[in-house]
Amino acid sequence: MKALNSSNMGGRSMNIQMRESEGAIHGKKGTVDHGNYVEVPVVCGPGVKEIASGEHIHEVFVVGPDGTQASLPSGIVVGEAATADIIFIVLPGVKQDIPLTVDLVGEGSTVHLAGIYLCSGNDHVTFDITMNHRVGHCVSRQVFNGLAANASKAEFFGRIVVAPDAQKTEAYQENHNVVLSDNAHVNTKPRLEIYADDVKCSHGATVGRLDEDAQFYMESRGIPEDEAKVLQMISFVAPVLEYAPEADREALATRVEDAIRHLSSV
Amino acid sequence: MNDILLEIKDLHASAGDKEILRGVNLEIGRGEIHAVMGPNGAGKSTLSSVLTGKPEYTVTQGSIEFMGQDLLAMKPEERAWAGIFMSFQYPIEIPGVSITNFMKTAINSKRKAQGIEPMKAADFLRLMKEKMALVQMKPEFAKREVNVGFSGGEKKRNEIFQMAMLDPTLAILDETDSGLDVDALKIVADGVKALHSPEKSAIIITHYQKLLEYVRPDVVHVLKAGRIVATGGYEIVDKIENEGFEQF
Numbered sequence: 001m002k003a004l005n006s007s008n009m010g011g012r013s014m015n016i017q018m019r020e021s022e023g024a025i026h027g028k029k030g031t032v033d034h035g036n037y038v039e040v041p042v043v044c045g046p047g048v049k050e051i052a053s054g055e056h057i058h059e060v061f062v063v064g065p066d067g068t069q070a071s072l073p074s075g076i077v078v079g080e081a082a083t084a085d086i087i088f089i090v091l092p093g094v095k096q097d098i099p100l101t102v103d104l105v106g107e108g109s110t111v112h113l114a115g116i117y118l119c120s121g122n123d124h125v126t127f128d129i130t131m132n133h134r135v136g137h138c139v140s141r142q143v144f145n146g147l148a149a150n151a152s153k154a155e156f157f158g159r160i161v162v163a164p165d166a167q168k169t170e171a172y173q174e175n176h177n178v179v180l181s182d183n184a185h186v187n188t189k190p191r192l193e194i195y196a197d198d199v200k201c202s203h204g205a206t207v208g209r210l211d212e213d214a215q216f217y218m219e220s221r222g223i224p225e226d227e228a229k230v231l232q233m234i235s236f237v238a239p240v241l242e243y244a245p246e247a248d249r250e251a252l253a254t255r256v257e258d259a260i261r262h263l264s265s266v
Numbered sequence: 267m268n269d270i271l272l273e274i275k276d277l278h279a280s281a282g283d284k285e286i287l288r289g290v291n292l293e294i295g296r297g298e299i300h301a302v303m304g305p306n307g308a309g310k311s312t313l314s315s316v317l318t319g320k321p322e323y324t325v326t327q328g329s330i331e332f333m334g335q336d337l338l339a340m341k342p343e344e345r346a347w348a349g350i351f352m353s354f355q356y357p358i359e360i361p362g363v364s365i366t367n368f369m370k371t372a373i374n375s376k377r378k379a380q381g382i383e384p385m386k387a388a389d390f391l392r393l394m395k396e397k398m399a400l401v402q403m404k405p406e407f408a409k410r411e412v413n414v415g416f417s418g419g420e421k422k423r424n425e426i427f428q429m430a431m432l433d434p435t436l437a438i439l440d441e442t443d444s445g446l447d448v449d450a451l452k453i454v455a456d457g458v459k460a461l462h463s464p465e466k467s468a469i470i471i472t473h474y475q476k477l478l479e480y481v482r483p484d485v486v487h488v489l490k491a492g493r494i495v496a497t498g499g500y501e502i503v504d505k506i507e508n509e510g511f512e513q514f
Contacts, residue, residue: 212321217358220318221372221428222346224379231363231371238362 037164037195042103042134043075053079053106058245059086060252065093074099078138080106087243089252090117090125091259092149099128104166107137114243115144116256119152119184120263126155131173133166136196142173145240147233148184149263155187158203164195173203178210178236180263233260269296270331271467272436277328279309279316285326286312288492294436294485297464301478301503302471304489305511310471311355313489314440317469318352319345332436347376349435353425353442360412365424366394368412369431376432397430401457419450426457437461437468443477455480475503488514 051057061072078084088098102111117125131140140160148154156175177186190203210232218228234257244252272294279287286309294300304310315323317330319342330337332348340348360368374384385393394408401423413421422442429437442454458481462468470483478486478500486503488496488511495514496502505513 211358214358214360216320216342217354218360218368218372219342220346220352220354221368221432222343222376222379223372224343224375225341227371227375231360231368235360235362 035164035195037193039163040132042077042105042132043101044077045075047072047074049073049076051076051078051082051084054081055079056083057085060089060244060248061086062089062091062252062255063094063096063098064091072098072100075101075103076111077103077105078109078111081108082106083110083112085112085243085245086114087240087252088113088115088117088127089256090115090119090146091255092118092120092123092263094119095122095124097126097128101130101132102140103132103134104138104140105134107135109138111138111140112243113140113142113144114240115146116237116240117144117146117154118237118256118259118263119147119154120149121152122150123152123154125153126157128155128157130159130161131171133160133162133169133171133196133199135163136165136167136169138166139170140172142175143240143243144175145237146175146177146186147180147236147260147263148177148186149180151181151183151185153185153187155189156205157189157191159191160193160201160203162192162194162196162199162201166196167198169196169199169201171199171201175203175205176236177207178233179207180210230257230260233263270294271296271298271333273329273331275329275331277313277316277330278326279312280324280326281312281322286323286492287316289328290489290492290494292487292494294467294469296467298485299462299468299470299481299483300485300487301483302469302487302489303473303475303503303506303511305473308489308511309492310473310489311440312492314352314438314469314471317345317438318342318350343375344379346372346432346434347379350438351429351432351434351436352438352440353422353429355441355444357413357416357421357425359414359416361414363412364409365412365427366408369394369428372428372432393431397427400430400460401427402453403427418445419447419453422446422450422454423457426454426461430457430461433461435466437466439468439470439472439477441472442470443472443474451476452480475507478503490514 076084119125144156146154158173160171162169173190175188179186186207188205190205192201194201214232215228241249241253270293274290274292277287277290302310325338370390403423443451455477486498487494
C-alpha cells in the first residue's frame, strides 16, 4: 500500500548489488577477503528439518493460541537443487518466540519464507530468522507482514549471512508492519552480512499505520469505518498469502480474514 | 413546489488554521446538473470534500441539507447510503481487494444499514456485468485489485463504474476530467449522461470547459476565493473560455 511505504517510520531499506570487486580486478580472481566471517556449524538436532537434494517441500504452519508450536522447525538444512516454501500464520492470542535457522548447503536451491502475524491483546511474537547462504547459486526470499493491535508486541529479527564462497547468491527480505494502537509495539531489525562479492541482496522494513486516504475512499463508497479497516488489513497481508500452496490458499485466506475481524473487534 | 435536493447555506470551512470556504451558498434542484468552475485554490476540492465528509476539513459555520437531512451530522458512509457519491480526483489504490469484492462490500453495507438482505450472488454479478458494459470496462477488471496498476483513464472509468453500481441521487465529479485524453473524457461524459435521470442531480467540479461541452450543465457557478461569485447558464462557460477567471 502506497502510504504505508511512505509512512516508513524508522524502517530502513537498502539495496546491495556488487559486481567484480577490486580484488578480482587486481588478479586475485576467485579469492575473496573473508573479513569477519565466522563459520558456525550447520544446524542439527531434533527440531531440524532436512531437505534432501532435489526435494521440494511446501508447508504451512499455523500457530494458534491452542499451542501448535510443538511442530515448528527450529532449523532447515537445504540440499542441492531443492526448494523449500514455508509459510507461517500466527493467529491472535499467541505468546511465542519463533527462532529459525536456514542453512543452504547445496547449490541451485531456492527457499521462500513467508509469514503473517496478527497480534492482539498482550500477545508477544518474535520471529528470529537466520538465513545462511553457505554455498553459491541459491535464492532466498523472505516476506513477513504483521499487524499489532492493543498492547501487543511483534518483533522481527532477520539476519542474512552470505559466506565468502557463496557467489551468485540472491537473498531478499521484506518485513512490513502496521501498528493499530498507540500501545502496540513493533520492532524490526533486518541485518545483512555479506562476505561474497557477486551477490544480489536487499531488505526492506517498514512500520506504519492504516492509510487514512484509503479509509476515506472506502467510507465514501458506503463501507463503514470498521469494515474499511478490515479491508485494509486484509489488503496488507494479501501479498504474503501468494506464497501459500494454491490448494490451501482460499482456506488460509478465510482463516486470516476471520482472525483479522476478531482482531479489529477487540 | 420547488424540489430542492441540496441546500448549502453560508458554508465556511477550514483545513487546519486556513479558512478556505468563506460563505458558500448553493441550491441544487432535483434533476439538475450544476457545474462549479474556478481557478486553482478557489476551494473547489474543499467543497466536494466537505460534502462527502473528509475528516481533515472543519466546518466552522453554515449548514448543508440533503433531502431535508443535516448532512454535516452524518458520517461519510451514511452520506453514501443517503445517496451521495463523489468521483475522486485521485482514486486510491487498494491492493489485495478486487473490484468485485469492493463493490459487493459497498452495496451490502448499504443494504445492511437499511435492514435489507445481502444481494444474491447471481444478481450482483448480473449488475456488475451490466454496469461494466455501460462504461465500456473490460470484464477482466472485475477481478483486478482496486485501481492497482490502472492508467489515469482506467481509474476515472472505474470511478464512473462505481457510480453506476451505487446509483447515487447526487453525484459529485471532482475534477474527473483532469488528465484524461479526449476518448477517455467521452466515456466519462457518456457514463454521466447515461446515469442521469429527472430524479437525480450532479455537481461537476472542474476548471476546464471540455467535459461541460459533452455534459451540458443547467447551472454554472464560479467559485473564487471561497465564495460563489457568479451563477448563470452555459454562457458563463463561454465567458470563462474567452476571458478567464479574472473578470469575476
